[in-house]
Amino acid sequence: xxxxxxxxxxxxxxxxxxxxxxxxxxxxxxxxxxxxxxxxxxxxxxxxxxxxxxxxxxxxxxxxxxxxxxxxxxxxxxxxxxxxxxxxxxxxxxxxxxxxxxxxxxxxxxxxxxxxxxxxxxxxxxxxxxxxxxxxxxxxxxxxxxxxxxxxxxxxxxxxxxxxxxxxxxxxxxxxxxxxxxxxxxxxxxxxxxxxxxxxxxxxxxxxxxxxxxxxxxxxxxxxxxxxxxxxxxxxxxxxxxxxxxxxxxxxxxxxxxxxxxxxxxxxxxxxxxxxxxxxxxxxxxxxxxxxxxxxxxxxxxxxxxxxxxxxxxxxxxxxxxxxxxxxxxxxxxxxxxxxxxxxxxxxxxxxxxxxxxxxxxxxxxxxxxxxxxxxxxxxxxxxxxxxxxxxxxxxxxxxxxxxxxxxxxxxxxxxxxxxxxxxxxxxxxxxxxxxxxxxxxxxxxxxxxxxxxxxxxxxxxxxxxxxxxxxxxxxxxxxxxxxxxxxxxxxxxxxxxxxxxxxxxxxxxxxxxxxxxxxxxxxxxxxxxxxxxxxxxxxxxxxxxxxxxxxxxxxxxxxxxxxxxxxxxxxxxxxxxxxxxxxxxxxxxxxxxxxxxxxxxxxxxxxxxxxxxxxxxxxxxxxxxxxxxxxxxxxxxxxxxxxxxxxxxxxxxxxxxxxxxxxxxxxxxxxxxxxxxxxxxxxxxxxxxxxxxxxxxxxxxxxxxxxxxxxxxxxxxxxx
Numbered sequence: 001x002x003x004x005x006x007x008x009x010x011x012x013x014x015x016x017x018x019x020x021x022x023x024x025x026x027x028x029x030x031x032x033x034x035x036x037x038x039x040x041x042x043x044x045x046x047x048x049x050x051x052x053x054x055x056x057x058x059x060x061x062x063x064x065x066x067x068x069x070x071x072x073x074x075x076x077x078x079x080x081x082x083x084x085x086x087x088x089x090x091x092x093x094x095x096x097x098x099x100x101x102x103x104x105x106x107x108x109x110x111x112x113x114x115x116x117x118x119x120x121x122x123x124x125x126x127x128x129x130x131x132x133x134x135x136x137x138x139x140x141x142x143x144x145x146x147x148x149x150x151x152x153x154x155x156x157x158x159x160x161x162x163x164x165x166x167x168x169x170x171x172x173x174x175x176x177x178x179x180x181x182x183x184x185x186x187x188x189x190x191x192x193x194x195x196x197x198x199x200x201x202x203x204x205x206x207x208x209x210x211x212x213x214x215x216x217x218x219x220x221x222x223x224x225x226x227x228x229x230x231x232x233x234x235x236x237x238x239x240x241x242x243x244x245x246x247x248x249x250x251x252x253x254x255x256x257x258x259x260x261x262x263x264x265x266x267x268x269x270x271x272x273x274x275x276x277x278x279x280x281x282x283x284x285x286x287x288x289x290x291x292x293x294x295x296x297x298x299x300x301x302x303x304x305x306x307x308x309x310x311x312x313x314x315x316x317x318x319x320x321x322x323x324x325x326x327x328x329x330x331x332x333x334x335x336x337x338x339x340x341x342x343x344x345x346x347x348x349x350x351x352x353x354x355x356x357x358x359x360x361x362x363x364x365x366x367x368x369x370x371x372x373x374x375x376x377x378x379x380x381x382x383x384x385x386x387x388x389x390x391x392x393x394x395x396x397x398x399x400x401x402x403x404x405x406x407x408x409x410x411x412x413x414x415x416x417x418x419x420x421x422x423x424x425x426x427x428x429x430x431x432x433x434x435x436x437x438x439x440x441x442x443x444x445x446x447x448x449x450x451x452x453x454x455x456x457x458x459x460x461x462x463x464x465x466x467x468x469x470x471x472x473x474x475x476x477x478x479x480x481x482x483x484x485x486x487x488x489x490x491x492x493x494x495x496x497x498x499x500x501x502x503x504x505x506x507x508x509x510x511x512x513x514x515x516x517x518x519x520x521x522x523x524x525x526x527x528x529x530x531x532x533x534x535x536x537x538x539x540x541x542x543x544x545x546x547x548x549x550x551x552x553x554x555x556x557x558x559x560x561x562x563x564x565x566x567x568x569x570x571x572x573x574x575x576x577x578x579x580x581x582x583x584x585x586x587x588x589x590x591x592x593x594x595x596x597x598x599x600x601x602x603x604x605x606x607x608x609x610x611x612x613x614x615x616x617x618x619x620x621x622x623x624x625x626x627x628x629x630x631x632x633x634x635x636x637x638x639x640x641x642x643x644x645x646x647x648x649x650x651x652x653x654x655x656x657x658x659x660x661x662x663x664x665x666x667x668x669x670x671x672x673x674x675x676x677x678x679x680x681x682x683x684x685x686x687x688x689x690x691x692x693x694x695x696x697x698x699x700x701x702x703x704x705x706x707x708x709x710x711x712x713x714x715x716x717x718x719x720x721x
Contacts, residue, residue: 027307029307030304030328031328032318032325033060033304035326037060037300040054040056041055041058047354047356051280053281055288056282056296059293060296062239063246063297063300064246064300065165066247066250067246068246070206070246070250071253073173074250078202081180083177085173086391086394090396093396098377098378098381099373100336102377103336107127108124109411114347114348115639116637116639117418117635118468118469119347124412126157129163131404133166135162135163136234137234139160140233140234152635153343168243172243176206180202182205183201183205203251203254210247210248211248214241214248215241217237217244220237221238221239221289221290222290225238225289233288239289241297245297245298245301246300249301249305259306261309263306264314265309265313268303268307269315271300271302271307272303274298274299274302275299275303277299278296284550303315330370334367337366338363341362342362419460426447428446431450439678444690445682445687447691448644450683452643452644452685456643458644458689461692462694463693464697464705466635469635474512475512475515475516477533478492479492482533487562491566494528494529495527495529496523498528499522499527502574503528503572504567505530505531505532506614507577507578508534508535509533510627510701511578511579512535514578514624515531515533517710517714521711521714521718525720532566534555537560538556538579538581538583538603538606539607539610541606543556543586544583545585550592552586567617568617572617574619575618575622577621577624578624581661585602599658607623607666608668608669611623614671621672622673623662625663625673625674626658626700628656628659628677630652630686634695644688647687648688649686650686651686652699674717693706693709
């Protein structure tokens with residue numbers, strides 16, 4: 001489950017502009033539209049039904065929000081001649097903060113009971129960012145991947161869209177105030193009497209301003225989804241155009257309302273069809289908020305602008321039915337609750353994703369929680385006379401931050417205290433009577449397996465610290481990290497820069513996680529070392545299928561050609577290939593191939609071909625066997641009450657089949673093969689903890705600390721001279 005690209009946000013929830021400028025009234029069709037949007041998002045997150053594009057609920061919600069809030073702001077200008085900023089932010093505080101803070105606090109407490117310590121500390125960090133409406137900045141900075149299989153998902157990742165909305169409303173009311181002041185100054189220029197700009201003038205100015213901002217935002221979004229899809233998805237600047245379209249429609253409603261009723265009715269149905277088509281046809285590979293997002297955004301805009309058309313056959317009646325209005329009323333709370341319930345439910349059951357019935361049960365629980373928080377938190381706080389004053393409403397900002405801060409501080413302190421208690425590491429000496437191997441590194445792995453089988457306590461401290469595991473990064477290759485760089489790519493000699501011998505390492509992120517160790521080994525033996533590695537790009541002559549683009553990985557194909565040219569020029573003494581051997585590839589007909597047997601065949605053939613092309617160019621060609629992938633996430637050993645047995649399991653079966661295919665390729669091509677399994681597994685099982693080292697930072701990537709501990713045995717195995 002991934003909330004990154006598929007979470008939604010809500011509007012103020014106050015009465016909507018009915019479409020005639022000064023006239024305001026409740027529109028049941030907008031509540032129904034909210035319900036449709038939130039149900040699309042929830043169904044998509046829960047994996048219920050065929051709505052793989054349900055993430056477009058975020059786009060719909062942003063348009064609705066911009067429409068409603070701008071309608072209220074313009075109505076206030078027409079009524080009083082200005083916008084009360086303190087009044088606006090006080091209303092936002094009463095509307096947004098109580099439920100949002102409650103869910104953050106409850107999620108943190110539930111996370112303490114369910115999550116691993118490393119994930120819990122990340123949740124605390126994420127919650128702090130969310131409390132300051134900056135979650136989108138945090139997730140963009142972390143390069144959060146919606147499709148990542150090697151990371152656990154934050155239970156509050158969906159707060160990013162709430163942050164986008166609140167950042168927009170930090171600026172938009174101020175712009176309206178400035179517009180009113182400028183129009184007022186122009187209206188009284190040359191006149192001694194005070195003058196107030198007309199309602200039409202304010203609306204035209206607001207429409208022109210938001211149109212310019214929206215065009216710039218849309219251009220940024222279109223360019224951004226191509227260059228940086230993750231950062232753009234979370235970017236407020238790239239989302240302004242969606243909020244802006246709703247805001248522009250609110251400003252234009254007096255003119256829209258004069259269009260023929262039949263035309264507006266047809267447009268409303270077209271809008272509903274556009275939203276439905278987006279939910280059915282879009283996939284995770286759809287580049288939003290770029291060009292494709294126009295379909296749901298314009299569809300939502302048509303429904304908002306024309307949904308109240310006075311025709312009996314319009315969609316308003318269908319959207320205004322009681323069940324949809326009921327869900328629409330609770331859509332904000334349902335948005336807040338559904339994702340933590342789904343994520344924590346999966347963590348509680350220790351599964352990667354909930355089954356259909358489990359997901360349905362989680363959604364029903366989220367609905368119950370939503371109703372409770374709507375009735376006992378949202379509405380009471382929003383309508384209480386105690387906070388009706390503008391300044392009193394603003395008190396909710398520091399008050400909610402303080403209350404949430406106490407909860408987060410307590411959770412953080414308790415978790416850190418639990419892991420501060422010293423506990424001895426696993427040692428081979430403790431199992432000396434069990435016939436361990438003579439090699440000390442292999443013996444320690446064997447002892448760690450035996451300790452896991454005995455459910456021994458988790459050592460403390462660990463290397464790296466278990467609570468910081470989610471922050472672990474790959475080896476630093478500086479400007480030669482290569483991902484996303486333009487050609488020609490640089491070469492960065494490492495090892496012994498003055499060495500006469502040359503070592504080249506080819507591979508993907510599983511070649512990179514050995515980089516610091518191989519760097520030291522090369523320096524020791526006088527080799528210049530070049531790490532021609534690109535994350536997600538296996539060195540075999542086979543094209544990976546990009547999960548991000550849901551298409552053939554063109555960057556990898558170009559990198560293969562470039563790295564081969566470098567090997568031809570460098571003529572290395574030793575070429576080492578180290579690859580992640582699990583993934584999907586492009587088949588002979590350009591189709592996506594993910595079947596295990598077929599992927600193994602493509603890998604073996606592609607690696608054989610690449611090795612054969614390298615052998616004439618290098619004195620030695622060595623395949624460094626992939627690290628056996630884990631079945632359990634390393635963070636599991638930081639759960640409350642966990643033992644070493646919780647981090648012990650048989651290696652991933654698909655991983656082992658791919659490792660066998662790579663070994664056969666080495667044999668076919670006449671290349672050398674260095675086995676690594678003995679440093680990670682023994683007696684048919686693989687421990688997360690070896691001695692006092694955490695071996696992996698996720699299911700398949702080495703921690704830098706454990707990799708460094710293997711420098712001597714790897715040096716002997718490679719036998720560089």
